[in-house]
Each structure stands twice: as structure tokens, then as C-alpha cells.
Amino acid sequence: MLKTHTCGELRAQHIGQEVTLAGWVHRRRDHGGLIFLDLRDRWGIVQVVCDAALSVAAHRAAEEVRGEYVIRVQGTVRARPEGLANPELPTGEIEVAATELEVLNPARTPPFYINEDQPVDEALRLRYRYLDLRRPRMQRNLILRDKIVSYIRDYLHERDFVEIETPILIKSTPEGARDYIVPSRVHPGRFYALPQSPQQLKQLLMVAGFERYFQIARCFRDEDLRADRQPEFTQLDLEMSFVDRDDILELIEGLFIGLVERMEPETGKRLKTKPFPRLTYEEAMARYGSDKPDLRFGMEIIDLTDVLGPSDFRVFSATAAAGGQIKGIRAPGCGSYSRRQIDELTAFAQQRGAKGLVWLARTSEGVRSPIAKFLSTDELDRTIERLALEPGDLGLIVADQPSVVAQVLGQLRLEMGRRLKLADPDELAFVWVVDFPLYEWDETEERWSAMHHPFTSARDEDWKYLQPGPDYDPGKAKAKAYDIVCNGWEVGGGSIRIHRRDQQALMFQVLGITPEEAQAQFGHMLEAFEYGAPPHGGIAPGIDRLVAILAGEHNIREVIAFPKTAQATDLMTGAPSPVSQRQLDELHICLKPDES
RNA sequence: GGGGGCGUGGUGUAGUUGGUUAACAUGUCGGCCUGUCAAGCCGGAGAUCGCGGGUUCGAGUCCCGUCGCUCCCGCCA
Numbered sequence: 001m002l003k004t005h006t007c008g009e010l011r012a013q014h015i016g017q018e019v020t021l022a023g024w025v026h027r028r029r030d031h032g033g034l035i036f037l038d039l040r041d042r043w044g045i046v047q048v049v050c051d052a053a054l055s056v057a058a059h060r061a062a063e064e065v066r067g068e069y070v071i072r073v074q075g076t077v078r079a080r081p082e083g084l085a086n087p088e089l090p091t092g093e094i095e096v097a098a099t100e101l102e103v104l105n106p107a108r109t110p111p112f113y114i115n116e117d118q119p120v121d122e123a124l125r126l127r128y129r130y131l132d133l134r135r136p137r138m139q140r141n142l143i144l145r146d147k148i149v150s151y152i153r154d155y156l157h158e159r160d161f162v163e164i165e166t167p168i169l170i171k172s173t174p175e176g177a178r179d180y181i182v183p184s185r186v187h188p189g190r191f192y193a194l195p196q197s198p199q200q201l202k203q204l205l206m207v208a209g210f211e212r213y214f215q216i217a218r219c220f221r222d223e224d225l226r227a228d229r230q231p232e233f234t235q236l237d238l239e240m241s242f243v244d245r246d247d248i249l250e251l252i253e254g255l256f257i258g259l260v261e262r263m264e265p266e267t268g269k270r271l272k273t274k275p276f277p278r279l280t281y282e283e284a285m286a287r288y289g290s291d292k293p294d295l296r297f298g299m300e301i302i303d304l305t306d307v308l309g310p311s312d313f314r315v316f317s318a319t320a321a322a323g324g325q326i327k328g329i330r331a332p333g334c335g336s337y338s339r340r341q342i343d344e345l346t347a348f349a350q351q352r353g354a355k356g357l358v359w360l361a362r363t364s365e366g367v368r369s370p371i372a373k374f375l376s377t378d379e380l381d382r383t384i385e386r387l388a389l390e391p392g393d394l395g396l397i398v399a400d401q402p403s404v405v406a407q408v409l410g411q412l413r414l415e416m417g418r419r420l421k422l423a424d425p426d427e428l429a430f431v432w433v434v435d436f437p438l439y440e441w442d443e444t445e446e447r448w449s450a451m452h453h454p455f456t457s458a459r460d461e462d463w464k465y466l467q468p469g470p471d472y473d474p475g476k477a478k479a480k481a482y483d484i485v486c487n488g489w490e491v492g493g494g495s496i497r498i499h500r501r502d503q504q505a506l507m508f509q510v511l512g513i514t515p516e517e518a519q520a521q522f523g524h525m526l527e528a529f530e531y532g533a534p535p536h537g538g539i540a541p542g543i544d545r546l547v548a549i550l551a552g553e554h555n556i557r558e559v560i561a562f563p564k565t566a567q568a569t570d571l572m573t574g575a576p577s578p579v580s581q582r583q584l585d586e587l588h589i590c591l592k593p594d595e596s
Numbered sequence: 597g598g599g600g601g602c603g604u605g606g607u608g609u610a611g612u613u614g615g616u617u618a619a620c621a622u623g624u625c626g627g628c629c630u631g632u633c634a635a636g637c638c639g640g641a642g643a644u645c646g647c648g649g650g651u652u653c654g655a656g657u658c659c660c661g662u663c664g665c666u667c668c669c670g671c672c673a
Contacts, residue, residue, distance in 0.1 A: 034630035176673030
């Protein structure tokens with residue numbers, strides 16, 4: 001090693017020791033005959049004093065040194081003079097008096113500050129990611145990520161799980177997200193796909209008899225990005241045999257509770273409730289307008305259809321008559337919102353599909369609302385009571401089809417929560433959402449599609465909705481599927497799988513996949529199920545999202561060493577980039593004329 | 597594919613209803629300086645205001661297009 005100690009470890013106990021340090025020059029303070037260097041390595045910062053009176057050579061070398069130079073220093077640890085300790089620094093009691101200073105490598109002036117936590121344009125950070133990663137924020141986040149992954153591995157190994165790698169080059173399947181595909185050189189015109197998740201492979205590992213499998217798995221989806229979505233991301237992929245839903249839920253709940261509590265000293269994040277509450281999908285949609293509700297605050301959505309449906313206000317009565325809903329939320333203390341603020345909220349609601357937004361402010365005198373004149377005293381009183389409006393509160397009401405009402409009020413709830421700062425940033429509100437529908441209707445393709453994926457089991461009592469016959473009604477079938485949600489982020493999802501060939505065939509039939517197509521695309525799965533597949537199920541929590549939440553970051557790029565931009569490019573390497581004609585030829589690929 | 601936001605010395609920002617030489621902080625370079633720790637003091641350099649076009653006597657400012665970054669909708673089994 002080029003160093004005997006790390007910069008961060010030196011304390012008063014080391015006083016008198018000869019040490020050799022190596023690291024980056026964090027800051028330099030030149031007093032003429034005396035130069036102070038703050039030397040930084042991964043473990044911390046220590047002050048090096050280069051005194052011309054002590055070593056002319058070290059002092060002369062320090063005069064040439066600049067920020068981010070890589071240097072090696074030999075010297076003696078000594079106590080700082082009386083009253084000159086720096087309480088801001090863990091090493092602040094001491095300093096290293098340099099006897100020798102060697103520049104291992106000079107550095108150009110960095111394009112942005114490394115020694116200050118000043119905001120920098122993200123494009124610049126990504127272009128010079130290796131410099132960005134030197135900064136304390138990214139060092140902290142990536143080290144936290146390592147601790148989290150390490151905790152997860154320990155937890156699962158203690159419970160007899162086996163970590164098994166699965167291939168990155170696999171077969172493309174039409175279901176789900178758009179695949180990243182890789183051309184085959186050996187087989188002209190054929191392609192591999194990168195896994196959207198190791199879903200089928202982990203199920204086959206259950207057929208193989210491993211019973212408890214996990215993997216910290218990279219997954220790839222060629223879809224547009226979001227703050228919580230990257231084209232490649234990492235999942236804790238996990239599968240167990242001979243389990244039912246609650247076995248998976250209890251395993252993961254134990255993992256997350258233990259993880260959060262272990263990490264609390266450095267994250268400052270604490271659980272809002274344990275054990276985790278459970279909501280059915282229906283409840284979540286009805287009460288929070290979302291299948292990933294932020295439960296750090298209340299502001300539940302209240303059903304007013306029975307109160308306002310019969311009213312003389314045409315919008316309400318017409319909506320109720322058409323099978324729609326009238327629902328509202330209470331925005332505490334917003335009764336004094338100006339016309340302008342109300343207009344903003346109305347525009348917000350309309351952008352999300354509402355035809356309009358009805359508001360109702362309770363004042364000390366009574367009620368102020370554009371629709372007050374259409375409502376009877378009784379209807380008004382019952383609305384106020386149902387919404388629990390206190391004087392000074394604002395009620396926001398939407399009338400529409402249930403999906404629109406949920407969408408709009410769910411978003412409005414989050415928006416009001418933000419405005420009123422109702423969510424505690426240091427609180428983690430985990431919640432299970434269970435009993436998802438097995439299918440959702442795809443409007444554009446006019447067919448049923450799997451809400452989770454086509455290997456998800458229906459609830460035992462719901463298989464009848466898939467059987468051709470009088471009970472056939474796929475929309476009614478609920479799945480043995482579950483999501484773990486935290487602070488409004490979907491942190492993971494899973495299900496109990498189908499393990500019988502007849503049930504899998506039924507599933508494909510409802511999805512409109514013919515037996516021939518099923519054979520071509522999933523033949524290996526169907527065949528495997530004929531060789532003694534155990535009942536099994538699993539879950540796949542997203543590591544990036546989990547780490548981001550624990551790190552207090554609002555974007556998963558902050559917990560990924562080398563992320564892509566929102567346009568799925570890598571500003572550091574320039575990927576994606578053109579390739580040579582020779583490479584294309586080898587792969588039997590011909591570009592369209594306007595795209596080459 | 598659609599909508600919103602941002603783009604001004606290396607970095608972070610200011611720049612009024614269009615009006616003289618584009619301002620501030622910090623960094624950077626040079627000088628002075630032996631107890632600083634965001635060191636201090638003095639001096640210097642550094643911007644075709646993302647790019648292209650238009651309106652105008654005059655554009656950082658207004659309009660159109662375009663590029664980049666970002667957030668959201670669609671999409672994400």
C-alpha cells in the first residue's frame with residue numbers, strides 16, 4: 001500500500017506516529033511560509049501542514065499543488081495548537097506535519113466544485129460522472145447502497161436462500177414492456193432479448209427444486225424514462241416454493257423492517273407503522289385514488305355519490321345516473337384560497353382528465369361555493385359533515401366515471417399534500433396492496449391483458465371467471481398478486497404463480513394467445529410444468545427505488561453510479577453510438593436509408 | 597408520440613416595460629503573507645447570453661424553429 005493510514009481514521013491517539021497518507025487535495029490554504037492542505041480519501045479529510053521551517057522540500061512541493069491533485073504525504077501526527085482544533089472535522093484534533101510530499105498525479109481544474117455541495121447542472125455531472133462520484137453525496141449514496149444490498153444478501157442467506165445467476169441473453173417474448181434486443185451473428189435474422197426480469201428463469205429454478213432462490217438482478221426495459229425509471233435497473237429477484245401469499249409478505253416485511261431499523265442511524269428514516277398495513281387494490285383506489293398510495297398523510301377520498309347524486313346540480317345528477325361517482329377530499333385550512341389558486345387546481349384537475357372541479361369553502365358564517373345555490377341545506381350540511389370540513393377548510397369535489405375520479409382526486413390529494421407539506425420526509429410509510437385484478441382491458445387492442453404477468457395465479461375461488469361458460473368474466477377475477485409500496489413509490493411487486501399446465505393454458509386462452517402461439521413462445525414453461533412443478537411464488541423489490549427512498553433522494557439516478565439521461569443516453573461515453581459497417585455486416589443488419 | 601420547466605464567463609446566479617461598456621459570488625492565474633480550516637489582502641484574465649432564423653433604428657430580453665438537460669401524460673406484463 002502507498003499509505004499506512006487513511007485520512008479519515010487519524011485521531012488524538014495517533015499523535016507522535018509517523019504516517020504516510022495518499023489521496024486528493026481537497027483544499028489548499030497558502031499562508032506563504034506555511035501551507036495547509038486538506039487531504040481527502042474515501043474515509044475522510046485530514047489537515048496536512050507544510051511548514052518551510054520543518055521541510056523546505058515538502059513546502060516547495062505544496063506550492064505547486066492544486067485542487068484534486070493526487071499526492072502522497074509523509075509526516076508526523078501532532079496535536080493542533082491550543083484552541084485551534086476544528087470541531088467540524090472528525091480528525092480536527094490533530095494534523096499531519098509533512099516531511100515529504102510527492103505529487104503522484106496532477107489534475108486539471110475540475111469543471112465543477114468537488115469540495116462544495118453546490119447544485120450543478122445535471123448534464124455536466126453526468127458527462128464527468130467520475131468527478132461527480134467523488135462528491136460526498138454520491139459517495140454516501142453508493143456506500144449506503146452497498147450496505148443495503150449486503151444486508152439483503154445476509155438476511156436471505158440466513159434463511160437458506162441460494163443466489164443464482166441467470167442469463168442476460170434470453171428469448172424475447174411479446175408480453176410486457178418493449179425488449180432490448182441483441183442481434184445474433186451466428187444466426188442471421190435472429191435476436192436475443194435482454195431480460196425485463198428473470199421471471200421465467202426463476203420459476204424454472206423452482207421446477208428445478210431449489211425452493212428458495214434470489215438474485216440481485218439487472219433488468220432491462222426499453223420504455224420511456226421517469227424519475228423512478230431507468231432503462232436498466234436492479235431488482236432483488238426472489239422466488240420460493242411451497243408457499244402462499246402471506247409467506248412471501250412476511251419474509252419481505254421482516255427484511256424491510258430489519259433493514260430500515262439497521263440503517264436508521266445513517267439515513268434518519270423511521271417506519272411510520274409496523275407491521276405494514278394491507279390494503280386491497282379496490283380499497284387503495286377508492287380511498288387514495290392510486291394503487292401506490294402515499295400513506296404518510298391522510299386526506300382520504302370520500303364518497304359523496306349518495307348525498308349529491310340526487311341533487312338539483314345537473315353535473316352531479318347526470319354523473320350519478322350514468323353510473324359515475326361523486327367524490328371529494330378535504331384540504332385543511334385552504335378555505336381562503338384565492339380565485340387564482342382555485343383556478344390553478346381546476347386546471348390541474350382538467351389536465352388529468354376531469355371535466356371540472358367543484359369547490360366548497362366552509363367559513364365561520366357558512367359555506368361559499370359556486371354550486372351552493374343548487375344544493376339544499378340538507379345536502380350542503382351532509383356534504384360538510386361527510387368531508388369533515390371545519391371552518392377555514394376547502395372541499396374539492398370531482399364527478400365522473402370511477403377511473404377518472406380516482407385518477408384526478410388521487411393526484412389532487414398528492415398535490416395538496418405537497419402544498420401543505422403533510423408528508424414527513426423522514427417517515428417511511430410502507431403498505432401492502434393486495435388482491436389486484438388478474439386482468440385489465442386493453443382499449444386499443446380490444447383484449448384482456450395480464451395486469452401483473454401471464455404466470456400469475458388467480459385466487460382459488462376466481463378460476464371460474466376464466467372458464468368458458470356462464471361464469472366467464474375475466475374482469476372479476478382477482479390475482480394472488482401484491483405490491484409493496486412506500487411513500488407513494490411502488491417498491492416491489494410479486495405473485496403466487498400458476499404451476500399447473502391446465503391453468504396456464506386457461507390463462508393464455510383468456511389473453512387471446514392460441515395454443516400454437518403459447519407453444520412457440522412459452523413452450524419451455526408449459527413443458528416444465530408437466531415435470532412436477534411445485535406451487536411457488538415470489539416478489540421483486542426494486543433496489544434503486546428502495547435505496548433512493550432510504551437515501552432521501554427523489555431520483556434513482558442519484559443512487560446509480562452511471563445512469564442514463566431521460567433520453568436514455570450516456571453523456572459520459574456517448575452511448576448509444578453508431579457502429580461500423582463491418583459490425584453491421586457481421587450481424588446481417590441493414591439500416592433503413594434515412595437512419596444510417 | 598404529447599405537454600410543462602430550464603439553458604447568460606469554469607461553476608452558481610442577477611439582468612426591470614427591448615436601449616450605452618452584460619452585473620455579482622465563487623473558481624482560476626499572478627503577487628503578498630507562519631495558524632488557516634469557505635483563510636485574508638492586492639491585481640489580472642475569462643461571455644459570439646445553447647444553436648439557427650425572424651421582428652426592430654436597436655434583442656440576453658419579443659416571435660418561430662432546432663439542440664441539450666429535466667419533470668409529467670401516454671408507455672412501463
